[in-house]
Amino acid sequence: MYVSPIREPLIRGQKTYKKITQDIAAPIEGKPGKAWYAGIALTGSALLFGLAMIGYTIWEGIGTWGLNKTIGWGWGITNFVWWIGIGHAGTFISAILLLFRQKWRTSINRSAEAMTLFAVICAGLFPLIHMGRPLLAFFVFPYPNTRGLWVNFNSPLLWDVFAISTYFTVSLLFWYVGLIPDIGTIRDRVKSKLKKWIYGLLSFGWTGSAKHWQRHESISLILAGLAAPLVLSVHSIVSMDFATSVIPGWHTTIFPPYFVSGAIFSGFAMVLTLLIITRKVLNLENYITVGHVESMNKIIIATGSIVGIAYLTELFMAWYSGVEYEQYAFMNRATGPYWWAYWIMMSCNVISPQLLWFKKLRRSLVFTFILSIFINIGMWFERFVIIVTSLHRDYLPSSWEMYKPTIVEVGIFIGTLGLFFTLFLLFIRVFPVIAIAEVKGVLKSSGEKNPKSDKN
Amino acid sequence: MKKHWKSLAERNTKSDTHSKNDIPKGNLEQLLDIFDGDQSASKSNRRDFLKLCGYSLAISTVLASCENSVQKAIPYLIKPEEITPGKANYYASSYVNGSDYCSILIKTREGRPIKIEGNDLSVVSHGGTSARVQASILGLYDTNRYKFPKIEDTKASWEELDQEIRKTLEAFKNSNEKLVLLTPSIYSPSSRQIIKAFQQAYPNIDWIQYDSSSSSAMIQANEMCFDKTGISEYRFDNADLIVSFDADFLGNWLDSVEHIRQYSKKRKLSDANTSMSRHIQYESRLSLTGSNADYRITVKPSEQALLMAQLYNEILILKDKDNYQLTDSSEDIKELAKELWKNKGKSLVLAGENDIDKQVLVNAINFELENYGITLRVDKQLKTKQAKDEDMEDLLSDMKSGKVKGLLCYDVNPVFDYYKGSELAQAIKKLPFSVALSKEPNETSDLFNYIAPDNHYLESWNDLEPRTSRYSLMQPGIRPLFDTRQFQSSLLAWMGKETDYLKYIQNYWEQNMYPLQAAYPNFISFWQHTLQKGVFEPKTDSVFDTKFSHQNMDELMSEISKLSASDGVELQVYESIAIGNGSMANNPWLQELPDPITKVCWDNYLTISPKQAAELDLETGDVVELNSKAKFPVYILPGQANNTIAIASGYGRTVCGVVGKNVGVNVAEWISFSGQTRQNITGNVKLQKTGEKYELAMTQTHHSMEGRAIVKEATLSEYLNNPAAGNEVDHEFDNAGIYEKPNFPDHHWGLVVDLNSCVGCGACSVACQSENNVPVVGKKEVIRAHEMSWIRIDRYFSGNEDNPEVFFQPVMCQHCDNAPCENVCPVAATTHSSEGLNQMAYNRCIGTRYCGNNCPYKVRRFNWFDFTKADSIPNNLHDIAEMTIDLKRMVLNPDVVIRAKGVIEKCSMCVQRIQDGKLNAKLKGKPVKDGEIKTACQQACPSGAIIFGDLNDKESQLVKETTSKRNYHLLEEIHTLPSVSYLTKIRNKISNQT
């Protein structure tokens, strides 16, 4: 396939197929370093702390959180939306970029998808533990019971149950189907019998047969085609948790696409945070190049600007609507007691990504890393602003209240961060972080030209 | 699931050890004797048995519905004649607590009182109740009560106690040493006769009545002016113009239940009645009464006397009578005088302070305005307060001097609430003989040698005469739970007489009451009918020519004319709406009832004007020191007169149950004695900021309506021009929508709240808590906005911060037909009934709180912790008020399930009452009649502000109100289609008067 010479190579270092296999398999074959152990100790203890706090919540009750009669959702649901948003980048990269034939996705889709799965696990925890009676959470499933009751199909929270479980399942299938050939590669490289057996089991007997590849490609494409609207639907449905309500600041029609955009925005930021470190630690700079970072930064600026336009649209419409509650809700966001949250959100999400218009910054790893963290802070605050500032002052001023999180809520959030990074640390030791077969597939067209293998 | 005892024998072996014991048994213990087999030997009777059964049934109902296993369940062996399990019985009775009186019905289930309802037949309380009346039921099951007689702090039997006391009494009688019987005002005719007999038996005993909140000045002023000792009866429903100087007549001034009813009756607007009274309030602190006034003028207490004198003078001028030399009255006072004169014979002027001069002045003004006989009368008296303040002063000095050797103290707590409480305590400790006849330990009884515990009123017989010739009866709803005895029986016992007080009352009534009527041929039927009705109000046509005379009027006026307003800060001590004098401080429902004005609960605090707060750089919650003596948290109260502060008494109980102990600070010492009466005003106090902070538990922290049409209002003249005034956009959106409005063919239950009638007293809140088993969460959780009230009264301030207009709006679940909450519940735990109710299936609820978020009215409440012990996880109970112990659980309404941790709950529009009403109608084979079903809040409301009914019943009172032009739905622009609606608030203002 012809690629214009003005395009930057996606794989640097004049790699051969063999080299690619070696480079990517190296973290699985080598012994983890001290940094890895230190990392997992840190994330593991965060996870344990979070688990303790979850246990405490379930034991004592949601009263241990800072919520109250007016503000029924706070950190918990903020975290839920934040995590689920982060969990959008992986599938977006794999599915939508696949459909749009963006070759640069091949180096990052595997880890981004893994991240998606971990983020969705973290996200899925919150709807569960924020319940007053989490032990009865199974009520949300429409199973036949003696009372003849079904669930409420009108409830966006129920839609969430279906959307998130579907999203997780399909993402997992998609990810695993993509992994099968690479697990085959690992299987053929590992030496120990046990490992060989395990990877053999996991590789589903992959041989690399042309017919299998044909089906594999076909299923990947269709799964991508399915996953693309799925990505849209999941965060749209999450946004409907808010948008279907009658609460000013929640009920606004732009939410579905705006949430999707924000999700991709934050998801890419998280991918960048992870990959900028991962590429360094695992010596994958030749695969995850500055060009990749720049491409992701472009998506960030695009989605960030969409989010910015949505903010402005909301603000304008609040005024334009002439509805006093709407107008107050937005005034209150910007100037009320939670003004700082609003302005953190604004500066992190709208203003700071605009710096990426400068090519220099777009290609600066340090800047990108810092910015990616800023964006995720900003996106966290976006959800906080939407949830808390809308709830804390809605229709009847008699019920206006303030919300302050407790250590329990913060602890659970830290716990999910721990869970997320623990899973990621384990992942990079177990599975290839980069889709080996896919990278090989674009080596010819997009690799840095290697005189030896360039016979086309 | 259910665990029964395997056999009675198993149970018996356990109680065997008990029965061998000779220690006298409390009633609860006696109850258990039923199962000892030897029923004849047991003293238990029908009610005991029922009580236990009911109790068990309650527990089982409550528990079976939750996640816990059932501990006990005892089926009826023989069905008692008047009890049908699951059906409530009602007994007419009377609530009495010191000067608080109310005619009530006791609702019992399986023999167990569970709820107080107002008695519609009473002309005094007219079916209304107050928060304290509603909450009193919980006092019955208070663990803090005395459970048996005590001698010097050790358990004794009644026989022992009676023996010793009689012996001692005889000894004192023989040595003719003075003893004192200290009681609150006794307005029971039979009791008064017993006391008199007691005094005859022991002539060395003096009887002193003590009212914790004194109205001595009124009694004395009436004595001076009209030669009638006692308090006049007021008729707010006859008054077109009410001018009150600091009289909180809708709050704690005399009888709020009666006053609220009269007041709101006169102010109820409808198509038929378009007039209402005008109410002008002069006061320093923003009282409940002031907040309802059409005009409210802030004055310092020290300025009031002069204003009243000027007003009197101006009226005299208008009447062309001799008048006095006073400083020139302001235009306002002149205007007011004219207005009063215009309304002569239909006006009412009141003074709240316990100051004889002021009371004389208002007597004079009312007399000049020819109001006597119409809006107030001295011949008909309010008898619930009879004490004179001097008596108590004398008692204390006599005790100190040793003249008084012994004290028998019934149902008063002067050590706590008397301003010289600590001196009194010292004196009591020195007394050789002291007998406390209280039902529970308090600061006073704690110091006494003998404890002869009194019954709770729900366990007592009594008769009462709260107003001249308005009698009512008190009958018990249950046998005494503990080994206690009524005060009257104790006196009888100590006189050596038959202790059956019921017989005593019957005798008294046969002699004195029966002849007053002609309707019943014999006493038995008279008695039974009266007992059933609870009240006996014989027609008495008396003509009384009120003649005003006061010898020292000139002197009084000249004294007042010399007064000049002080610059200093003036402190006013008042009783709060919920806690009153503090005798019910151990009642968690009352502690958690937010003050109507400040919305603070679980504390007293110092209210201060916004201006002064700014001067002293204070915020709500800052702690100040008062005269370097005591510290109080500050609450900045809009409408508090500048340079005045106010603190509620009744707080700071130290000998009390777990609930009320050390809640707030006792301020009794800030009351003083002027020589004639006790004064609750202290001039020239010094405030000092300490820099400390204190967290007040407030159920509402934002006080402005933010310009939103939440409480819609209009002035009377606007209303007369246009009945829809203030409510112009009403029902604009009724027909918008993509899909059809839901249709409820059979019933469509609804409520309407008349914001013009609601005075904000909070009776509905407590009634709801009692009816619906709403948990108590405690101060800490209220601070965290975790309170559970199903009906709250929103209070808004608007206008000038120094003297704002106040709005009250009871908000409960609005039962929206397009309910945003129902849509979003993932498990369909909240759905709409076919009768238009928004219902909660607690067992289905998984606690996402999504419904609560999506409720625009924020009426949904979440069980943040295990408040009710309905959770299967151990060691996580949050029950600061011990509401989950077995005894207190007896108060639970078995028709309403208690809610587990993690479940949303909310107003059900008393669906259990609706169901009951429907069943009753079905048994009768007739459709439900309008008015047959009343919600708990409606039943409790003294002003009739809440009306329940069927929106499909076009003849119902509800539909009449909902079709009124004043009717609107809260937030109707979001099309939730509530079944609850409101009527606009109308203030009787005229444009040219300040």
Place this chain on the structure above:
Amino acid sequence: MRRYISAYFEDEGNLLRAAKDLKENNISIQDVLTPFPVHGLDSILGFKKSLIPTVGFISGAIGTMVAFGFQTWAFTVDYPLFIGGKPHFAIPSFIPITFELTVLFAAFGMVFAFLIRSKLGPGAKKTIHDERITDDHFVIIVDLDESGSQDGKVKDILSKEEAQDIKVKEIEL
């Protein structure tokens, strides 16, 4: 007895050309094993279009019907509840779940179809030809007739394209 020949390539270009040549010479290629999907190989090998999309469509359609049908049945027939004043047959409310289940069913359908058709799965017994296949080598396996008449031709074609390790193997049936 079955005979076949296997050969290894280091570059997919050679593989493609060799495969094309073999096909043109009517020599049946048993299988081609590659470390990544090689574009153009399916058409050379004459693979038919995969039916996986059809399976996906059918299973998705089943998902749609199950989801929409169930919601409708539960809300209008089995247990109609009054919820928020909404109609029982609340079509817009049913769409999200219908969509999700459509995707879920389709995804499962396809993945199962893929695994079953390819006989892949946990513990699937497959001969692993050579560990280099999943690394950097492309293997072509060509069926030979029993007589061995094609051997030379095949070897020629293969060696022309720089194939290594050209081996003839025989399997006793």
Place this chain on the structure above:
Amino acid sequence: MANNYTFTRKTQYWIMSIVGIGILLLIVGYFINTPSRQELWTNILINNLFFLFIALFGGVFQALHKIAYSGWHTALQRIPEALTSFLPIAAALMFLLYFGMHDLYHWSHEGLHDPILEGKAAYLNIPFFFIRMAVYFLGWIGLTYLLRKNSLQQDTISDLRYYRRGKFLAAIFMVFFALSSSAMSWDWIMSIDGHWFSTLFGWFVFIGLFEIGIATIILMISFLKIKGYLEFINKEHIHDMGKYLFAFSIFWMYLWFSQYLLIWYSHIPEETAYFAPRLHDFTILFFTILVLNFVIPFFGLMTRNSKRNLKWLTVMAIVVLCGQWLNIYMLVIPGTIGKTAQIGVVEIGFVCLYLGGFLYVVFSSLAKAPLLSKNDPLLEESFHYET
């Protein structure tokens, strides 16, 4: 085959016939049932919007692909460029609205006793309305003109400078368009229902614009292919256009549904007031729009082959164009004419009139430059485009 499109006399004749039919229909319509002023203006507005959207999409298509570093689109660069040539005329037609404001926009009346509209007066007033209109058009026309100029210059000189400048201009255009497209839809469409508001509205209109543009480009390709041009456009290009049409019809449905669901769900009168008349008075049209814009293209373009078949794609594009025209009709009519509105000869006449004029302008422009741009560094990728 010629690289330059010739705007033949025959084609011109056909276009003139369309115009003629339009005029004829209008005359017939005038005699059958004389349209009111309001009907005339609503027709003008609907067609203004419809053809403006096509023209605008020319800019969007170029810009979007340029900033995405896309290579495949370079071969059909000239078609969107030609579309933008209609923008100045669209602007002139839009400014005509000055004379029809009162018939279209209730808020433009003086002395309204409507507190909600009074609250919006700072934004919704006639001078500001036209100032904004001028700004939008200045931006669009200016930037698309520069893009076109840049592209033509690149034809003559091979220099990466033009490639970079093209990207730069594209980025500016996208930013400007992102802001102006929402504002435009509020001004010209949403303000017809003066009380109503929806934050999603701008994006919903934008997606409609996208569909209209894609369908038009497909029709242009189809037309030129029939005429024997564009031999360098292969199946893969067609496939991509098909994917666009397919994907954006889903996306359009997604946004339509999001807006409808949220309003249906919350059921707040100030919002439902918009959908209630559309659903109850225009029931058939309401669902027809969904069928034309979603159901037919969704099932029609689901398979790979259907997207690669230009003939079939042409049919789908026509369906979508009809659907989108009706969609705009539905956006405008209930707020202006109301339930009495009907689609008759006058409406068709107007469409023909506009269509003829539009085609004339676009084909003239297309004929002015070679159909294949030269010297684009990514052009070669477009020729070797395959999956």
